[in-house]
Amino acid sequence: MMLIPDAEHDELVLGERPLIVCDIDEVVLEFVTPFQAFLMDQGHELRPTSFRLNGNVFSLAHGTETPHEEVARLLEAFFAGQDDWQTPVLEAAHSLERLSDQADIVFLTAMPPRHREVRRRLLSRHGFDFPMIATEAAKGPAVLALHGTRAQPVVFIDDIFVNLQSVRTHVPQTLLLNLIANDAFRALAPHPGEGVTIAADWPHAEELIRAHFDAIAV
Ligand SMILES: [Mg+2]
16 A cells, blocks of 8 residues: 555555556546536636636626636535536546456546545446545646556546646656646647657547557566
8 A cells, every 4th residue: 555645535446467556537437518507506607718717717796707716616515515516537447447457556646635535436336446646736646646657558647638648747757747627628728748658538548558568568
């Protein structure tokens, strides 16, 4: 059992095989689409005009921009009640289940650890029975702590540029995949940067991961 600093996590025991570290929001659980629905329910609207939340949330009653502190409060309320709102991303559970024949899978979410239990239940409800790490620390050092100097292939999947580049810095041999579930936000997203491959959806991600494992198998 290894320990990741500043994180809460399930028991982690890695086998002598490839490792897939996978983000949750917008990758295996829909985030933007249900958060839009939640905001509507709370009298706000998320207008996807750029790849961010702040500055794109508006009051339905007044048409004015919702202040950042209020967006933060709404996000906190959304995560507290996430099991009423978030749904699985199409094909994610099937792809991961198939990949788990060949690789260990660990979820790495940037969610505050206080929401860990509700998220754990939500994941298990949708068939995502893999260990989860919840931490607000940078993802690169977390992947390094997990994988260390092992020779096995390692894959990291995330929707956010900064997270992908953090892992690229700390574990440069990682296959980095950018996956964004929401169509409108995917269209608005900046290129995830050098060394990152864009996966259109889960079947595409699965294909890229298998090809990577085949290419470096000894
Ligand atoms: Mg995410």
